Structures are given as structure tokens and as C-alpha cells.
Amino acid sequence: MQVRKKPKLAVWKFASCDGCQLSLLDLEDELLEVADALDIAYFPEASRKTVKGPYDLSLVEGSITTPRDAQRIRDVRRQSKFLVTIGACATAGGIQALRNFRGVKDFIAQVYAHPGYIDALATSTPVADHVQVDFELQGCPINKYQLLEVITAFLAGRRPGIASDSVCMECKRAGNVCVLVAHGAPCLGPVTHAGCGALCPSYYRGCYGCYGPKETPNAASLSGRLKVLGMESRDIQRVYRTFNTYARAFRKESKRHGP
Numbered sequence: 001m002q003v004r005k006k007p008k009l010a011v012w013k014f015a016s017c018d019g020c021q022l023s024l025l026d027l028e029d030e031l032l033e034v035a036d037a038l039d040i041a042y043f044p045e046a047s048r049k050t051v052k053g054p055y056d057l058s059l060v061e062g063s064i065t066t067p068r069d070a071q072r073i074r075d076v077r078r079q080s081k082f083l084v085t086i087g088a089c090a091t092a093g094g095i096q097a098l099r100n101f102r103g104v105k106d107f108i109a110q111v112y113a114h115p116g117y118i119d120a121l122a123t124s125t126p127v128a129d130h131v132q133v134d135f136e137l138q139g140c141p142i143n144k145y146q147l148l149e150v151i152t153a154f155l156a157g158r159r160p161g162i163a164s165d166s167v168c169m170e171c172k173r174a175g176n177v178c179v180l181v182a183h184g185a186p187c188l189g190p191v192t193h194a195g196c197g198a199l200c201p202s203y204y205r206g207c208y209g210c211y212g213p214k215e216t217p218n219a220a221s222l223s224g225r226l227k228v229l230g231m232e233s234r235d236i237q238r239v240y241r242t243f244n245t246y247a248r249a250f251r252k253e254s255k256r257h258g259p
């Protein structure tokens with residue numbers, strides 16, 4: 001009997017905190033089935049055993065922050081048939097992209113006792129700025145069930161069914177009272193990608209945008225509303241300068257409110 005070869009999965013880390021990779025291990029109830037369907041060939045976070053590429057599916061966590069990263073991501077792309085970026089660092093440059101608005105040398109001088117040893121690029125950028133990406137899964141960290149959907153879709157040879165609407169839509173589905181309208185709380189829900197199940201508004205606080213921009217967000221309009229709530233330009237800029245600060249829509253809007 002011919003044994004069917006399982007597709008090979010690789011999980012890569014660049015500049016990141018490992019939280020998105022852990023989402024895969026967090027799939028406690030489903031992990032055995034994932035391991036049954038895929039050959040987990042390269043996943044240093046989980047196993048010392050590695051199998052050489054090429055790989056059928058690569059999950060890439062983290063942003064590109066060093067010359068070595070920039071070279072390594074090209075190697076990863078060459079070895080991968082299907083490449084998916086996971087999380088805010090890989091899809092938007094992460095919180096470390098705050099340096100993109102200032103001089104990286106100033107940051108290095110403040111953090112490291114011997115800055116001469118640090119070889120960093122001037123910017124922290126998403127993987128898609130360097131190589132072709134087949135699918136981007138947003139979130140900080142990503143939702144493990146959305147990750148499972150991406151893997152399942154890959155195995156079935158179809159596009160992942162990940163909605164690109166806003167956190168507001170998830171609020172409506174959860175039956176939440178709007179914290180922006182009812183309580184005047186600053187909330188980025190109208191411009192933020194769905195995926196968390198409206199976690200923060202469900203606990204009566206505004207969304208701070210950890211899933212990054214939704215498809216075609218109207219951030220300028222939301223900023224107008226934040227102004228009406230009494231926020232100064234500087235504060236509005238800060239709400240966009242967090243985990244997804246370098247995502248195009250948030251970057252553009254934050255720049256409208258200061259350098």
C-alpha cells in the first residue's frame with residue numbers, strides 16, 4: 001500500500017515575542033489532528049528535531065529588522081511553496097516599528113551599553129516588504145482558531161475564510177453596547193480588523209487596534225470623532241502608534257497628527 005506523504009510545515013521566527021507561534025501550540029484540542037495531517041518539519045519553538053526543506057507551508061512570525069533577517073527571509077521564501085505571515089510583527093512591522101519614525105541609532109544608544117555590536121536596519125518592516133506573501137493573518141497575538149482555519153484551508157486547497165470586516169461587527173454579533181457611542185470611550189473598533197471577538201469592548205473598554213487595520217478603514221473619520229471626545233492631536237497620534245503602527249492606514253493617520 002502506498003503511504004500518502006504529508007505536507008511539510010515549517011514555522012519561522014524573526015523579530016518577535018513568540019506569542020503567535022505559541023498560538024499554534026495553544027491549539028490543545030486540535031494539535032494532534034494538525035500533527036496528523038502535516039509533517040511538522042521545522043518548528044524550533046516546539047522541537048529540536050528538524051527536517052530539511054523545501055516546505056509546503058511556512059508560517060512566518062516577526063518583522064525584518066537586521067541585514068541578516070533580510071537575507072534569511074529570502075531563503076525562507078525560496079524553500080516555501082506557500083508562505084503565510086502571522087501576527088502584527090510579520091504583517092505590519094510590530095511595535096518595534098516605532099523606531100521607523102525616529103533615528104534607530106538614538107534608540108540603540110539608549111538601550112545598549114555597547115551599541116557598536118548592534119547591526120540593525122534603520123527600519124522594522126513587514127515580511128511582505130521583502131518577499132511575496134501568500135496570505136497575511138493579523139493580530140497581536142493571532143487568534144488560534146483563525147490560524148487553524150488558515151491551516152485547514154491550505155490542506156483543502158482553498159482560500160482561508162477570514163472575514164476582513166471590523167471589530168464593530170463583532171461587537172454587534174456579541175450584543176455589546178457601544179463603548180464609543182454610549183460611554184464616550186476612545187475605541188479603534190471601527191477601523192480595526194475583526195478576529196478577537198470584540199474582546200475589549202466586551203469588558204467595557206475601547207479597542208486599541210491590536211488586530212491592525214481592517215480592509216479600507218476610514219481612520220480620518222474616526223479621528224474626527226476622537227477629537228469631538230476631547231482628544232488632542234498628540235493623543236490621537238498615540239492611539240495609532242502601537243502594535244500595528246507601520247500598517248499603511250495607521251501609519252498614514254498617525255502622521256496626520258504629528259511627526
Ligand code: SF4
Pocket residue numbers: 167168169171172176177178179180181187188189190198201206207
Ligand atoms: S464599542 Fe468599539 S468596536 Fe464595539 S461597536 Fe462601539 S466603536 Fe465598534
Ligand code: SF4
Pocket residue numbers: 167192193196197198199200201206207208209210211212
Ligand atoms: S485591542 Fe481591539 S483588536 Fe485587540 S483584543 Fe482588544 S478589541 Fe480586540
